[in-house]
Amino acid sequence: MANEKSLPLYDKIWVKHTFSRTMDSLILLLLFLLLGYRIFLDDSNTFPFFVAVICESWFTFAWILVINTKWSPAYTTTYIDRLLLRVPEPELPSVDLFVTTADPVLEPPIITINTVLSLLALDYPTNKLACYVSDDGCSPLNFYALLEASKFAKLWVPFCKNYNIQLRVPFRYFSNNTNPANNDDSPEFIQDWRRLKKEYEDLCSKIMNASQNSIPLIGEFAIFSDTQLRNHPTIIKVICENKGLSDELPHLVYVSREKKQEHPHHHKAGAMNVLTRISGVMTNAPFILNVDCDMYVHNPKIVQHALCILLDSKGEKEVAFAQCIQQFYDGLKDDPFGNQLVAKFLYLGGGLAGIQGIFYVGTNCLHRRKVIYGLSPDHHIRNGKKHHDITDERKRIFGSSKRFLESAANALEGKTLASNDNIWKYVEAAKEVGSSEYDYGTAWGKQVGWMYGSTSEDALTGLKIHTQGWRSETCSPELTPFMGCSPQDIISVMSQQKRWASGLLEILLSKHCPIFGTLFGKLQFRQCLGYLWVLTWPVRSLPELCYTLLPAYCIINNYTFLPKELGQWIVVTMFVIYNIATFVEYLRTGMSIRTWWNSERMGRITTTTAWFFGFLHIMLKLFGISDSVFEITKKEQSSMNEGAKENNGRFTFNNSSIFVPGTTILLIQLTALVTKLLGWEAPVRNGHGSGIGELFCCSYLVVCYWPFFKGLFGKGKYGIPFSTICKSVLLTLLFLYFCRAYE
Known part of the structure; x- marks a missing residue:
């Protein structure tokens, strides 16, 4: 009995995800190779080239934060x-x-x-x-x-x-x-x-x-x-x-x-x-x-x-x-809004548990x-x-x-x-x-x-x-x-994500920034990087938004932002490996292929809409134009049958400006595809015009923003309001003017 009383009340068990470590490390290596190729071997000096280098540098930094967070996962076993x-x-x-x-x-x-x-x-x-x-x-x-x-x-x-x-x-x-x-x-x-x-x-x-x-x-x-x-x-x-x-x-x-x-x-x-x-x-x-x-x-x-x-x-x-x-009950089938966060909690939350501990x-x-x-x-x-x-x-x-x-x-x-x-x-x-x-x-x-x-x-x-x-x-x-209960409609999801992004950026730009916690406090370095991974979510919206617009810009002006020859295989390999790695992670958690795709799609949508608006909100606050507003997420008990759940998984829209970026991105990609198919792009300069890579990127983005495409023709709450479409059309025209003015 005495020996039993001296036993620990819980054990902490570290897990070695060899496959995940290998794939993540390979992606990081490819990111470094891509940057090295652009800087040392690519002789391009176009505007898309410089934008791509800046964005890819950020993506490399962000991936370092992800690897640090996921590297040493752990979990606890308790003994009541x-x-x-x-x-x-x-x-x-x-x-x-x-x-x-x-x-x-x-x-x-x-x-x-x-x-x-x-x-x-x-x-x-x-x-x-x-x-x-x-x-x-x-x-x-x-x-x-x-x-x-x-x-x-x-x-x-x-x-x-x-x-x-x-x-x-x-x-x-x-x-x-x-x-x-x-x-x-x-x-x-x-x-x-x-x-x-x-x-x-x-x-x-x-x-x-x-x-x-x-x-x-x-x-x-x-x-x-x-x-x-x-x-x-x-x-x-x-x-x-x-x-x-x-x-x-x-x-x-x-x-x-x-x-x-x-x-x-x-x-x-x-x-x-x-x-x-x-x-x-x-x-x-x-x-x-x-x-x-x-x-x-x-x-x-x-x-x-x-x-x-x-x-x-x-x-x-x-x-x-x-x-x-x-964890959530009665989640919509295949998590159409990507807000169940099962894989994130398992891999990234587990990774934090292996450092200084999971976030509150x-x-x-x-x-x-x-x-x-x-x-x-x-x-x-x-x-x-x-x-x-x-x-x-x-x-x-x-x-x-x-x-x-x-x-x-x-x-x-x-x-x-x-x-x-x-x-x-x-x-x-x-x-x-x-x-x-x-x-x-x-x-x-x-x-x-x-x-x-x-x-x-x-x-x-x-x-x-x-x-x-x-x-x-x-x-x-x-x-x-x-x-x-998790939000059951895209409007609530966007509101929640915007609030999170605003709050996280407030912390990053304050005296509580984790960098100061490591320099002057007792925050462990790897824990600091883990916090930076989360706190930089809203900042990520800028490079992702710019990178999203690059393929369309290049098609319209007949440039290329993707590397040629050996460099293009770096990009293709990285795209394939990243998707295989994330796909396997979702399968290991028992989720479906559709759930994985919905998460990837919503990652693009959320970053360029809700997180972008969260970023803008804090910038306006810093200039004294706006103030923090705590937006409450709608809670509801789910009692829907399966048919109602599937219908509820559709995107619904309102007059909020948060849907303008997504609609605009879709219209810009469609415009670029039409321009390419009809041969309306600008003449080729320096022998490097847009190619199949840019065409694939635009097509991929159209698939990601397909709910917005359906919203263009939807009715009632499933349709994008006319005012939002007008704003997006105006922004698309401004983008086209910018493309032609700065060829």
């Missing part, structure tokens, strides 16, 4: 049985659960409450859990939904635990178990199942009716009577309180932080910091699990799996957070509270001091709340509140730290908590933690930890 030997269940640490939502329309309450119900039903002592739901929309509908859900939870949680139900989110459970009477289940189970299903249907009906009719703002809801979205006081409602008993529901607290129009609220980072302070005042658990409102618990033992990493003798000293991979992705993550409070691995707060008296310096960091200062000191020492402490008595203190002015003059968002300064607050916060010298680990048990 060893954890329980070392830490008996009654002694397991407390965990505060954070759920964030911001818009009851884009993030329907029924999705949020299903996530909350799955958290309340975790296979973990309920007196060790406290669930805080942040409602940044200050919606009485969300509060009403939580009240009703808490009543249902009193039946749902015991049902899940009594019958050892593994899938503990109602909307998925009941859709997957349509007729339990067909199984060999006991009569008691069937009776309870039918009762719970009826109760859940009633719950859904109540919430649906409440969303269609206004909720009377009386009693518990009176506080919502004089609130506006951006102007309201802090609202904290203790919906459920656990008295320290393991057979009761966990604490459930509704939070809507104070907002004033004259004060910045820092989007999701601000909401997370308020939850951190409020939970610190009320329960102060040493660990924090945060999930988005659509990310339900799929593995009820996920907290134990994550604690195996954080409580391990080595992990306790080095690991700041355990990050679970994002904003959800499905178990944090150490003391790390969020600024503690570094060598036990120094970021300002270089550590002491536990309530001093002026501590107030400067954490704010003036006496109650919170006491809880912060306890958290930094590894202490926690008693599990049966009455949280009602701390509501007023919690409202104080939920004030919109509480951050002012403190280190919140700068040195402690979730970092401000980017709409990608998750990447920035994780970067700051890694810069301190902490590691992170991927928590990937055999049973998927969490499941969520």
Whole structure:
């Protein structure tokens, strides 16, 4: 027994992807050969030649970042049985659960409450859990939904635990178990199942009716009577309180932080910091699990799996957070929008796990509270001091709340509140730290908590933690930890990708740039390159856009940008090897050929549209013309049949300018092809006119942008708006004028 207690709680296993390493290295070699050929052997001095050299230099740099990230993949294996030997269940640490939502329309309450119900039903002592739901929309509908859900939870949680139900989110459970009477289940189970299903249907009906009719703002809801979205006081409602008993529901607290129009609220980072302070005042658990409102618990033992990493003798000293991979339910067939990210998480996420650790992705993550409070691995707060008296310096960091200062000191020492402490008595203190002015003059968002300064607050916060010298680990048990919904239409995908690109570029151009983290902090060099791979996504849009236009420019002006003789075989070989390598990676993950192609196609489309607009947005912000806007991604429960899913995989369009670049690129490529086929290109100069290479590139791009071609002739939401087509035609004419003016 003693020997078993000394065994590690998790193992980290490195994987050698010999095929992937070989192919990636070969591609890099070919990129260097291509650049060498252009610089030393190609005597061309045309405009397309110089543009191609610049773009290919960037692609080479980007590929170095990719190889660095993928080179040494790793994964973890956790041992819950060893954890329980070392830490008996009654002694397991407390965990505060954070759920964030911001818009009851884009993030329907029924999705949020299903996530909350799955958290309340975790296979973990309920007196060790406290669930805080942040409602940044200050919606009485969300509060009403939580009240009703808490009543249902009193039946749902015991049902899940009594019958050892593994899938503990109602909307998925009941859709997957349509007729339990067909199984060999006991009569008691069937009776309870039918009762719970009826109760859940009633719950859904109540919430649906409440969303269609206004909720009377009386009693518990009176506080919502004089609130506006951006102007309201802090609202904290203790919906459920656990008295320290393991057979009761966990604490459930509704939070809507104070907002004033004259004060910045820092989007999701601000909401997370308020939850951190409020939970610190009320329960102060040493660990924090945060999930988005659509990310339900799929593995009820996920907290134990994550604690195996954080409580391990080595992990306790080095690991700041355990990050679970994002996975999605009811994904559209063959991933037509390329947003399931399965291969990226497996190969690039696994590669990061083999360096300093996977990035924090904003959800499905178990944090150490003391790390969020600024503690570094060598036990120094970021300002270089550590002491536990309530001093002026501590107030400067954490704010003036006496109650919170006491809880912060306890958290930094590894202490926690008693599990049966009455949280009602701390509501007023919690409202104080939920004030919109509480951050002012403190280190919140700068040195402690979730970092401000980017709409990608998750990447920035994780970067700051890694810069301190902490590691992170991927928590990937055999049973998927969490499941969520991914955007189901191209408009939502573009909005999400644009927000990511804007936030990532904000970090790259700020004082938090990972290069500074390596030079002046403890960010490992290879981890720095890994961050640069992600943070340069929006910058990549420029060389990719230029490279996309080169074939058409060359056909119209009868130039060539592709190397001749030996050089052309370098390009052909690289194109073939790259596609074989990525194709094999997708097959290894169990995905289809169509999924691979959709990912490649969307890579071209996303880079030249959403990422390009994200880049432009930050450039305008730097010049004071624009400001950051946090765009919420629409969440929806998928209940479509297969036919509806296939139809939903089609591109839909609206009047957003984000579709102009894609439409313009398509029109330019079509114009170039028509020019070539009709022989309207300019006369050949220097004996090097456009050839089959440029023709193939234009044709390939037309295939990539084929959804836009279909959109030109589509009707309704499947058709590109006339205004977008007009803008694209105008830009195409300007491109043709440029081609003729600068032959």
